[in-house]
Amino acid sequence: MQSTPWFGKHFNRDRYYLLLTFLHFNNNDNLPAADHPDFKLHKIQPVITDLIKKFLRFYRSHKNILIDESMVGYKGKTPHLRQYIPNKHHARFGIKLWCLCDSTSSYTSSLKSLKGAADSGDRQAEGMTYTLVLRMMEVAGLFHRGHHLGLDNYFTSPALLYDLYGTHVSATGTVRRNRKGLPKSVTSAKLDNKHVAERKRGNLLCVSYKDGSKQPVLLSTQAKAGFCLSTNSKGKEKRLPTIIKL
Known part of the structure; x- marks a missing residue:
């Protein structure tokens, strides 16, 4: 069912390679x-x-969105783009993308390729990841629409969440303990199991939660302090910090 006999009927391999030789999408005279x-x-x-324009034209995102990495499997002759990530079982070799997606449908609204070390050339005072998130949100036209953005600890920082909040975008994510601006009373807290340490400054909530051997730190401009009840797939209620349930 997945065969493509049409191509073999209309031209041979050499003809195909010849077409590839002359296939261009951009003017080489303008090559940087x-x-x-x-x-x-x-x-x-x-x-x-053009793809990003089409993505945005035909779909409007729900409230909850996220930015995360994706790997496109590829073993072609592009060593400057191709990466090897051993924990990606579906595609260990490929091109790494950052994707802005709808949390409800997984629809991709925008994407950006990780081009390697040269990408760090556009760093600003707050860092490359800060700039990347704001650019992707701006390209997708998602500022001032009341979205809630989910992030992992590669992106999350107090500065980013404050500035996103200024564009009417709330955000929640795990955060690395060495990020600037985090309260030491939370990041250094030694907690008993199922206990939390919480601090709030303005609209930004910082939470550390002890869950077994793990004690992640999270930031949010959406969540409230305290606990709530959550029901798992087996119908059993569990007491969780409100920020975790988001």
Whole structure:
């Protein structure tokens, strides 16, 4: 069912390779210097730009959205883009993407390729990840629409959540303990199991929660302090911090 006999009937392998030789999506006369951040994706950038426009045109995201990584399996001759990530079982070799997705449907609204070390050239005072999140949200036109953004600890920081809140975007995510601006009374707290340490400054809530051997730290401009009851798939109620239930 997945065979493609049409191609073999209409041209042979050599003809196919010849077509690939002359297939271009961008003008090579405008190719940036090899050390420029845009060099690595220049040849296919028009395709990516057009895809993102189509993604945004045909779908409007629900309230809850997220930014996370995705790996596109690929073993072609692009060492400047291809990466090896051993814990990605479906595609250990490939091109790493950051995707802005709808939490309800998993629909991708925008994406950005991780182009390697050169990508760090556009860092600003708050760091590359801070800039990346704001750019993706801006490209997708999701500011000032009341969305709630989920993040992992690669992105989450107090500065980012404060600035997102200023654009009417609330956010929640795990955060690394060494991020600037976190209260030491939370990050260094030694807790008994199922206990929390919480601090709030303005609209930003910081929570550390002891769950067995793990004690993650989380930030949110959406959650309230305290606990709530959550029902698992077996119908059993469990007491969890409100920020976890989000």
